[in-house]
Amino acid sequence: MMLLLYLCSLRTLLLLLLTLASVGHAKQQCRLVLQSNFNGNGEGDPQVPLSATPTSSGSTASASATLAPFNYGKDIIRGVNLGGWFVLEPWITLSIFEDTNNSDIIDEYTFGQLQDSEHALSILQDHWETWITEDDFAAINAAGLNHVRMQIGYWSVPIASTDTNYTTSVDPYIPGAWPYLLQALGWAKKHGIHVILDLHGAPGSQNGYDNSGQRGSANWAQGSNVARTLDIVRFIADQIGGMIDVLELLNEPGGYQADIAAVIADYWQDGYNVVRNVSGPSLKVMIGDAFLGVASWDGFLTSPDAQGVLMDYHEYQIFNYDQLEMSQDEHLNYSCSVLSTLRSYAKSNLYTVSGEWSNAITDCAKWLNGRGVGARWDGTWQDGQPTFGSCDGYTGDSSSFSDDYKTFLRKYFESQIAIGEAVQGWIFWTWKAENADDWSYQKGLEGGWIPKDPTDRLYPNICSDS
Numbered sequence: 001m002m003l004l005l006y007l008c009s010l011r012t013l014l015l016l017l018l019t020l021a022s023v024g025h026a027k028q029q030c031r032l033v034l035q036s037n038f039n040g041n042g043e044g045d046p047q048v049p050l051s052a053t054p055t056s057s058g059s060t061a062s063a064s065a066t067l068a069p070f071n072y073g074k075d076i077i078r079g080v081n082l083g084g085w086f087v088l089e090p091w092i093t094l095s096i097f098e099d100t101n102n103s104d105i106i107d108e109y110t111f112g113q114l115q116d117s118e119h120a121l122s123i124l125q126d127h128w129e130t131w132i133t134e135d136d137f138a139a140i141n142a143a144g145l146n147h148v149r150m151q152i153g154y155w156s157v158p159i160a161s162t163d164t165n166y167t168t169s170v171d172p173y174i175p176g177a178w179p180y181l182l183q184a185l186g187w188a189k190k191h192g193i194h195v196i197l198d199l200h201g202a203p204g205s206q207n208g209y210d211n212s213g214q215r216g217s218a219n220w221a222q223g224s225n226v227a228r229t230l231d232i233v234r235f236i237a238d239q240i241g242g243m244i245d246v247l248e249l250l251n252e253p254g255g256y257q258a259d260i261a262a263v264i265a266d267y268w269q270d271g272y273n274v275v276r277n278v279s280g281p282s283l284k285v286m287i288g289d290a291f292l293g294v295a296s297w298d299g300f301l302t303s304p305d306a307q308g309v310l311m312d313y314h315e316y317q318i319f320n321y322d323q324l325e326m327s328q329d330e331h332l333n334y335s336c337s338v339l340s341t342l343r344s345y346a347k348s349n350l351y352t353v354s355g356e357w358s359n360a361i362t363d364c365a366k367w368l369n370g371r372g373v374g375a376r377w378d379g380t381w382q383d384g385q386p387t388f389g390s391c392d393g394y395t396g397d398s399s400s401f402s403d404d405y406k407t408f409l410r411k412y413f414e415s416q417i418a419i420g421e422a423v424q425g426w427i428f429w430t431w432k433a434e435n436a437d438d439w440s441y442q443k444g445l446e447g448g449w450i451p452k453d454p455t456d457r458l459y460p461n462i463c464s465d466s
């Protein structure tokens with residue numbers, strides 16, 4: 001029933017027409033195949049042969065100007081994540097969860113499971129239409145950024161039974177985001193923004209966090225989940241590989257869990273093969289360190305065995321007590337120490353991107369640790385642990401931020417972009433959040449602790465000084 005709704009609802013068809021008008025041509029109704037001609041061909045990129053020139057799609061090309069390929073390895077990725085858009089996170093859009101009146105709805109999985117599905121779909125459609133709009137892409141461009149990293153859950157990928165020997169059921173998730181994703185790819189291109197498409201939620205959950213779609217246990221390595229994920233990756237590469245610059249095979253697989261650690265290297269290798277088989281050499285492939293540290297991936301998927309692979313490294317300094325305990329100066333110093341670790345890895349390995357980090361130095365943002373879960377910072381998470389004081393003035397609306405704190409946020413931002421600028425780039429988490437201004441690029445621009453031009457520094461020597 002849900003699938004039928006998705007495939008043939010009037011609303012979806014209308015959106016498809018809009019999408020077609022803005023980005024290209026469709027091969028098949030209700031399951032778009034949109035190929036455009038802006039594959040990065042990696043000029044100046046030693047990992048990619050220059051012969052990999054994008055093919056011209058001639059008269060079928062979109063009316064908007066084509067976006068020149070990004071020079072990975074040469075130019076610096078400066079970007080934002082579009083968190084909470086196509087994969088819900090309770091702390092990013094509190095209102096969507098609060099409005100359910102049901103405290104058992106803690107992630108996108110239970111959002112589909114514990115309420116009427118037509119109601120859930122209408123809430124989601126409204127969210128997909130409004131959370132990020134074309135204006136955001138224009139604003140991202142105006143902020144001097146050249147990339148977005150866009151999240152998608154496997155349940156939003158409209159794979160058919162001819163594309164896989166595994167189940168295509170995504171129950172109880174509510175599918176339907178795919179046409180909105182396609183529309184967004186058109187906006188990105190129109191506004192000069194390159195796209196990293198990030199598979200953020202895999203069958204079974206790859207890490208047990210709500211940001212994978214399902215909070216609880218991480219069962220991705222069990223049963224046929226991994227094989228099924230490879231079919232989903234193949235489908236994505238086949239359908240939209242020509243419209244994105246980078247395909248990230250999976251976000252934050254929980255390599256701290258033995259069964260996931262045991263399969264992750266093979267998954268990266270197989271996923272790389274799948275993408276290369278389907279898309280040819282132009283599309284870049286992104287893998288992550290799976291919480292094992294970049295040093296444990298020395299020599300992995302490097303040339304000549306593989307071409308055009310990037311390493312995604314995530315850096316948060318707030319999810320354990322040792323890090324929360326650091327003073328503001330120690331946070332700055334810590335960023336600078338990460339810089340040297342990443343630079344030393346990237347020197348002889350993959351192009352490396354600091355793909356998620358934020359301005360938060362506390363875990364105070366409401367529901368950051370999960371709906372109904374408190375913060376380590378003020379002791380509302382667990383008894384018998386260290387506490388660091390009140391959360392007041394650290395998150396929420398920035399009208400409560402002191403001038404000293406804002407000055408620190410600017411230094412902290414600059415110390416963290418120093419990490420990314422020392423390798424192949426950085427991507428802030430996240431563009432906007434309903435009630436956590438320490439996590440919002442948009443609010444940082446408004447409040448002045450994020451520069452309107454990211455090459456504009458108040459503390460250019462922040463790492464050499466500390």
Ligand SMILES: *[C@@H]1O[C@H](CO)[C@@H](O)[C@H](O)[C@H]1NC(C)=O
Pocket residue numbers: 099100101
């Ligand atoms: C939640 O409760 C409010 C206030 O009683 C009500 O107006 C709203 O319709 C309820 N929402 C749902 C999804 O039941």
Ligand SMILES: *[C@@H]1O[C@H](CO)[C@@H](O)[C@H](O)[C@H]1NC(C)=O
Pocket residue numbers: 162163164165
């Ligand atoms: C499904 O299995 C058949 C038989 O092993 C195989 O020929 C086919 O390629 C498989 N299809 C996919 C999409 O993997």
Ligand SMILES: *[C@@H]1O[C@H](CO)[C@@H](O)[C@H](O)[C@H]1NC(C)=O
Pocket residue numbers: 270273274277
């Ligand atoms: C890629 O294609 C080659 C040659 O067709 C094939 O042998 C290989 O199994 C394919 N790999 C994957 C992962 O699909």
Ligand SMILES: *[C@@H]1O[C@H](CO)[C@@H](O)[C@H](O)[C@H]1NC(C)=O
Pocket residue numbers: 329330333334337
């Ligand atoms: C700065 O970081 C380095 C490396 O982590 C550490 O050894 C040193 O003690 C730190 N210095 C200060 C002042 O925190």
